[in-house]
Amino acid sequence: MNAIANRVHKIFSESFSAEPRLFFSPGRINLIGEHVDYNDGFVMPAAIDKGVYYALEKNETDECHFYAVDFDEWFSVAILSISKQSGWKNYLLSVVNEFLLLNKKIKGFNCVFSGDIPRGSGISSSAAVEGGLAFALNEVFDCGLDRVELARLCQRAEHNFPNVKCGIMDQFANMMGKQDNVLLLDCKSLEHQYFPLQLDGYKIVLLNSGVHHSLASGEYNIRRQRCEEGMSFFKTKLNIQSFRDIHNADNILPYKPEMKPEVYDCCKYVIEEIGRTKKAATCLQQNDLIAFGKLMYATHEGLSKLYQVSCEELDFLVEQTLSNDAVIGSRLMGGGFGGCTINLVAENAVDDFIAKASGAYLHKFNRNLEAYVMQTGNGTSEIK
Numbered sequence: 239m240n241a242i243a244n245r246v247h248k249i250f251s252e253s254f255s256a257e258p259r260l261f262f263s264p265g266r267i268n269l270i271g272e273h274v275d276y277n278d279g280f281v282m283p284a285a286i287d288k289g290v291y292y293a294l295e296k297n298e299t300d301e302c303h304f305y306a307v308d309f310d311e312w313f314s315v316a317i318l319s320i321s322k323q324s325g326w327k328n329y330l331l332s333v334v335n336e337f338l339l340l341n342k343k344i345k346g347f348n349c350v351f352s353g354d355i356p357r358g359s360g361i362s363s364s365a366a367v368e369g370g371l372a373f374a375l376n377e378v379f380d381c382g383l384d385r386v387e388l389a390r391l392c393q394r395a396e397h398n399f400p401n402v403k404c405g406i407m408d409q410f411a412n413m414m415g416k417q418d419n420v421l422l423l424d425c426k427s428l429e430h431q432y433f434p435l436q437l438d439g440y441k442i443v444l445l446n447s448g449v450h451h452s453l454a455s456g457e458y459n460i461r462r463q464r465c466e467e468g469m470s471f472f473k474t475k476l477n478i479q480s481f482r483d484i485h486n487a488d489n490i491l492p493y494k495p496e497m498k499p500e501v502y503d504c505c506k507y508v509i510e511e512i513g514r515t516k517k518a519a520t521c522l523q524q525n526d527l528i529a530f531g532k533l534m535y536a537t538h539e540g541l542s543k544l545y546q547v548s549c550e551e552l553d554f555l556v557e558q559t560l561s562n563d564a565v566i567g568s569r570l571m572g573g574g575f576g577g578c579t580i581n582l583v584a585e586n587a588v589d590d591f592i593a594k595a596s597g598a599y600l601h602k603f604n605r606n607l608e609a610y611v612m613q614t615g616n617g618t619s620e621i622k
């Protein structure tokens with residue numbers, strides 16, 4: 239068994255003198271399709287082999303006891319007095335709250351958890367925390383929710399106490415991921431396909447800028463509001479229901495003078511990114527990784543200049559790759575404002591790429607870079 243799973247198991251049995259059930263809940267990468275999940279777009283995420291491990295069992299009381307190993311922090315709450323708190327506790331309590339809102343018969347439980355994804359790095363530690371707890375409660379209390387219902391429950395949980403109005407991508411990938419596959423998810427209908435992730439001769443490498451991003455800080459919700467404002471404007475002007483109906487960003491150019499510049503720019507980005515993701519899916523099917531990589535660069539440009547969710551450090555990391563022939567695609571990944579870049583790198587040059595990027599980053603920002611060569615994994619599951 240994995241070392242972290244062993245650890246949460248050991249702490250649980252020593253603390254509660256009982257045997258827990260064990261669960262693993264993954265983080266995710268996203269190949270392309272950024273900030274379009276809450277705009278009826280398409281995304282291409284995959285679950286990864288890093289995430290959060292839970293040891294959990296019911297305790298026949300009305301109390302929930304949590305131990306966050308990575309913060310060395312305990313806390314307890316009566317199931318009937320669940321309410322919004324501060325920080326990371328909200329991600330757990332909000333999940334419990336969603337089960338109660340559905341009138342699911344859950345009672346007290348003991349829970350120990352720990353993970354190996356850095357928080358605020360754009361790999362969705364939040365969806366991993368939510369998904370692991372939701373899956374475990376669903377199993378332990380026999381609530382009968384399916385994986386898609388659990389993903390939706392976790393999305394509502396993130397909207398509610400933590401107040402991050404996220405799309406469905408992270409929670410969907412967390413529940414529905416399949417090892418060696420990437421999902422193509424239509425975020426409007428939730429129709430999805432799996433593509434085998436065949437990157438002949440290439441690896442996915444994440445570079446963690448170490449700039450801690452917090453979507454809860456409000457900028458994420460502001461981007462979402464800009465898109466909503468733009469969409470309600472276009473609904474009246476263009477008689478459409480969704481960004482995907484606009485097809486070409488040139489179609490909104492005539493309305494630019496009537497719109498706030500930041501709202502126009504966000505809408506332009508979203509229309510372009512929906513188109514790019516559809517193209518990228520075709521490139522992946524045809525094994526045209528060079529074309530796929532070019533689309534990744536275009537996404538970064540849009541996220542940085544139009545959507546304005548990049549930062550100096552992420553822009554630097556992407557720019558550095560332009561002079562490295564071993565890198566065919568690079569962009570910031572996830573919500574932005576910090577976190578990781580995702581890079582498509584020739585397999586035989588991965589070590590060299592990491593060494594060069596780390597050196598340049600240290601020189602420029604006096605900060606160490608962490609690098610992860612990614613492996614995909616399965617969606618949340620019980621460890622038997």
Ligand code: GLA
Nearest residue numbers: 272273404405406407572573
């Ligand atoms: C965060 C959100 C997702 C998605 C991405 C950006 O990870 O949780 O729903 O919007 O940002 O693509």
